[in-house]
Amino acid sequence: MPNALKNFRAIDLYSGVGGWSLGLRLAGIDVIASYERWGLANETNFKNNQHQAQTVDIRRLDLSELPPNVDIIVGSPPCTQFSYSNRGGNGDLADGLQDIIKFLSIVDHIKPKLWAMENVPRVAKVIEHELKEGGKLERFKHLNIATKVINMEDFGLPQRRKRCIAGNIDFKLLESYGAYLPKRTLGEVIVALSEENILDPIYGIQINKNELRDHVVEDVLSAEEVRINRAGKICHPVYNSMAFPDPLNRSVRTITATCTRVSRESIVIEPPLSPNNLRRLTIRERAALQGFPVNFQFYGETYGQKIKMVGNAVPPAFSYYIAQAMLNRKASEVPSLTSFSKRLTSPHPLSQSAKPEKPGIRYPKNRTFRLAIPSLRLKSGVRFELGNSFIGEEPRWRTAFFFGTSKSIHSLELNNDALSFLLSRLSPITNAAILEEISSLTDQLKSVDFCNLQRVWNHSGPSGTHPFSLLDTLSKAGASMISRLEEREPAPSDLVSELIRAQYKDDAASLPGLTKLSKNAHLILAGVLVCATANNEIENRAKTIGLQPIISTHM
Template sequence: MAEARRPRAIDLYSGIGGWSLGLRLAGIEVVASYERWGPANETNFKNNHHQAQTVDIRRLSFADLPDGIDIVVGSPPCTQFSFSNRGGNGDLEDGLEDIVTFLGIVDHLKPKVWAMENVPRVAPIITKELESGGRLHAFSHLDVQTHILNLEEFGLPQRRRRCVAGNFDMERLRAYASRLERLTLGDVVVALGQDPVCDPLYGLRIPKAQLVDHDPEPALNPEELRINRANKTAHTVYNAMPFPDRMERAVRTITATCTRVSRESIVIAPPETPDCVRRLTIRERASLQGFPITFQFYGATYAQKLRMVGNAVPPAFTYLMGHVFQGTDAEALPPLASHAEHLTAPAPPAVLTPPDRPGSVFPPTRSFRFAIQSLQLKSGVRFELRNRFADGQTEWSVDFYFGTSKNIIALQMDHALRTRLVMAIPARLRREVETALAGVSTYVEAADIENMQRVWTHKGVGGTRPFMLLDELDQAGKGLVEVLQSEPEVSRAVVDAAITARFGDDRPAVGLAKLGRNAPVIAAGLLIGSAANGALRTHHLRTTGRSPKTKSH
């Protein structure tokens, strides 16, 4: 009896072959894949051993597509749709061009089943554009269903939320979830530190000496630690997240680009060196993305490999999709580890790319903007120390923001406001408050403010680092909050005096109730900020002979 023909698939916008690998392990023949980035195509070809064409898919002719295709998969670029790209202001029209191209190929080939992966934001866009008059309405007959999935539920040790659209059996995919082991970030980090290394997802073993792309980056230095901690635990706008990342749960989304001090960067205190916080290695990222430890990344630089891994669709997930396409029952689903013997490293090996060294070159206008932690509330209500630049001069100030994400209100603080606010405080408290404010003014006046930007950009020495000033303001804020905590009426009077000074009778419609509920913190911040800004302005006048060009809020 002739052997049954394996299902035939093509992979569009294939990247490094995350779809292709998963389908291949599931027993599907990937006939060809199409991707415009050459290094990604090389990686796909050498690992998956099928035709990988370097081509702009928007210009791909239908006549060049293979016949007899049962399955079409792919991951059109998510850059224009992602909220992490220019704050979510990507070119949606341009992004839709790739969706149109993908669906056009599906419509032409008429496969039995198809699936397209992208960021969650794409789901409502597809739904809207399928309506009459929309860019995708011509494809409404394709039975397009969109699903928002957390890939952690499907065996990936990563909380990666994605939109997967298509005409596949979603209920069959969900049936697989209960049969899959849940792994954590710690499981992956520990497994890759053993010798021999046992792949945490695929079960294959190799000597540790054969594991590549696993050189750890240098640990974060004290400044990077401080910035990273602040970005995650005391961000000026967003909610707090753990620092370092928790090892006992699945990791946050692995991204294609991030710096050593970005909020998105995942940092760990590994078991072997718990006192040193570092970023993940390329291999750790790849395992968390569902790639076997033998998969090789043919990037010319460390940054290219980070991009390859972060942009990939996880093959541990696409393996499940491959079985969904073929109608495999949950009870008959083979585990990933059953394919361990077939997962060998391709030859020749990829170029070794050691981690980049920590950057030490910063522009003269390197920005500093951090919240004063003792004076910060959730939902973006905060006092922050920041710098600004005008006519080659650096100006430092404390800013206050409140309101909503759609209506952020700034309130200017200066010596005049300090005088007005102190007058709102009864005589029995005034001396204690004035003493606290005098301490802030004295510290700022004695600080080496004129060299603070040079120290921050690592271009010179100085007596005061920006974080030293931030810490002084934080301590002053804690002390003054303690003074005002038992005086809610006085605190509300101080806040009311500041709002009246700024807005008069034309008060903002949002945000004031929250200020009232947290009056001791807000009053302390207004007093501390006004005292600091008055002293900073005096400093600027003394060193430059002119008033600041930019106004502190």
């Protein structure tokens, strides 16, 4: 490295395991100190990056304790309050801003030559808004804060990770590096880590498989787990579809700090060497996708802690290029990450591989179920769904219909009144065909063991009808009902409007999303007919065992 670079001294705030620090270190910048409140993350940072890593609550950090002669400040204030995945995007923004204010206060106090802050994309608009007159960041306007939402996939990372970068760096120079970098895929990482002699796909580091830590492959997903994951991704009650399993021939979705066996966010793969066996990623696979060298060690105590370490980190394969932009290097002059393969040695002692948690075999009695009926689902949350609720400890299964917008959700009552309303308005020929479908569905529902449905779902009772079987029955009935209506009712949109007016009276005209319902009238009518039939059968079965009926709120 040129001697001039030795003069660049940096500190890393909210440093986590050192993703910023490693990238800057590889670029020749001297990270003299980092600050993080999580002790295990600091241990990981210190052992891998060999610099002072202080365990401290940065909100309470006294500015006088910061080192002198700092040229560069980087950091990643916690993103939890800003993330849309946190309580549907309803995090405590005022609390989250406290960390951004502290970061900018340190920048304002030290006045470094260069600085950069990383956070979720939403923060770009938050900063823009709060810099205005009267905003909570107005006093930092003199810092000339620039923001840019960047997809790290464009910088050789095998991950579609979008993040807001705020600072005073040359973003045009940073973006120019992308033209020199390859596009990497999830499959490249999975295959590379499955070899006996492993070649790091980003850094070119070569190690033997027995030296690899945290690459413990957990049990494959059970049939039930596969079904829940598939439904959550392909047929989610609210969100639009995504691929399942995750395709290996492109970059992966964002690596997160949490990962359960059954969630929409979990990345599920079908390994090339083990087809038909779906599983989650190992910690090491996640780390490699996050741009960490294969010999970077994570010193967490549990599997969950290590997943959090990886998911919360700034990918060093990206921070390296920010560092190069800070050093004002032209794209053609930036060394490739593979040029550091000999220098990136493992810290000692090596970490102990964390063991994955065992798949759940016990579930609470009130385990919830809520899945859209596949044939009766439209995009943007308009759907018929099957779910359970509880009156005290008593489970009640029921179908429901939801429409509108995320901020104004509405429903229709799916009961005998709705069924009679539609049947009285369909043509006689259509009516006969529909009654035939209803009769067939009713016969199928009579074989459903509704009494033990919840116990089958929480794995505490005898074998019987699984909720998925009921869901499939309703989906098939929905598809058949749609076909019948399309054959005999060319334009039933007026009937949908009548049904909504019957239930919502004078409020019907102001409801959102009515145009979408009219355009998909065959599906909406089919859903009401199928689900009202199902709810009637469920209510009749409940009466036979003395349960109170569910009271309708419309009609």
